[in-house]
Amino acid sequence: MHPQQRHAAARQIAVWARGAGLLRRGRRLAAYMPTGSECSTWPLMLAAQHHGCRVYLPIVPKRGRKLSFVRFDEHAVWQLGAYNIPEPRHAEHCKPRALDVVFVPLVGVDGQLRRLGQGGGYYDTTFHFRRARRHWRRPLLVGIAFDCQRIDTLPADRWDLGLDLLITESGLHRRPV
Template sequence: MNKKQLRTVLRRARRALSPPRRRHAAEGLRRVALAHNLLLSCRRIGFYSPTHEEINLMPLLNHALWLGKACFLPIVPQRFQRRLGFSQLTSLPRWYLNRYGIHEHWTPRPVRAWQLDLLFVPLVGFDEACHRLGMGGGFYDASLAYLRRRKVWRKPLLVGVGYECQKADEIPSDPWDMHLDAVITERRIYWAKKKGQTCVTG
């Protein structure tokens, strides 16, 4: 199947999940992340505000805040631009809906992806090699394009997030597609390279 066909099939599988299954998966995701110490060495962590279809990251985000981590959410750029900024979560009521109907957290000084230690990335589908199928907007691909030029120092650690039902046998990959370091689901973590890779801080 091509990317368009895969998006249709995998989104249909995701939409078919019942509300109890979604709640159970969100808690399962948190448990898997903590069991693998995914947050342990990371100081600045990028999350995202999930749509109603996507797995809920809020239990994991709340735990990260409880641990004292600096947590960030993406800000969609103005039209005809592609690079995401990231806003640090504060207790101030700065929420608004962007043009896609997704909650964003306003900040006058967004940070860039390379300033984060760990970035959780939404996806429509993935395979065991951690190839990612996104929605097709290109925001994350453009924001992380600099990583294709980096050979040694690479930040942040990129972890795709999805339900186990979003796993495909193979995801077609184009040269401009971002390469994930891992994918986490409610059941396990898939590592693209060696198991147990951690954040690079500093």
Template sequence: MTSHLNARQTLRRKLRQARRSLTAQQQENAAHALLIDLPQRLVALSKTSNTSIQSVRKVALYLSNDGEISPHLLCEYFWQQDIQTYLPVINDKQLTFALYSKDTLWQENKFGINEPLTNDTISGHELDMVFLPLVGFDQQGGRLGMGGGFYDRTFANKKANTPPLLIGLAHECQEVKRLPIEGWDVPLQAILTPKHIIFP
């Protein structure tokens, strides 16, 4: 068990370094690449959860940190489509989600990451799609996060093929052949990279 956890920590350090080593230009190119054929990609994503893309009204994103691929252009796209966007807010050991707009006020959470300053939040299960940050992923839908377990606890009781659709966002350099998965790890239903869309 200890060696398994050590392997996860070693892999986490390696993959975090890989994404942090990307230049600002590479990061910007990757963010733009997420928009390529986005309407078609969203239709394909929605089919995995038997959800019409027209019925998607609430989408969660995140503020990029530590070399994570940035979803800021995805956010702009959703705003243009009149789709509400939400950001995670740490609530004890889980996440709730707060509406995100150009008028959002900010506070720093315990990790030094900005989150909306509001008590008006919704649960993760009220969302239609959640785009998750990750450290590593594999073709089986495995996700290696930063180690806090917030997303895993938030969606621990989520049933397969029910909303929200959990989509990992990542750079190609974050893919591994097979992640060392634990029982508490919540699997992704899709992974979106600048070049590919992967359905486990």
């Protein structure tokens, strides 16, 4: 995609997220620092802050696969973390179970909202606790992608977590019932 198309898509995704009620005041949201060809979350993070949300970004651990989440605001100090991904340093942290919405990066996604990530298993491990829940599904796992990343079907392992919702530049996509 051309850089202008990518930027327009990222802005439209933020509009869709706001329209879906995901950016409500007081919510704790996690996003990600876009790397490589991932869809930018900058418009989404800035819109969330503008609407009174607390935004957190993941910190990749030196050992293990469980992400921790640290506040992203004007007080954050940046440094390079694992995989040379910029990470904020901030006194305020948020446990994964306390998040309301997590915007998840992906490489590809299918019609059942099965997500293909970079292959590290960080999100599947961090949010493993959701498998035991039958009704209450917090945090909501929302994939962020370009329409061109949607494919018909992906293989899934038993430990793979599906998404609750997908947002692309063309709109909101829910898992078929």
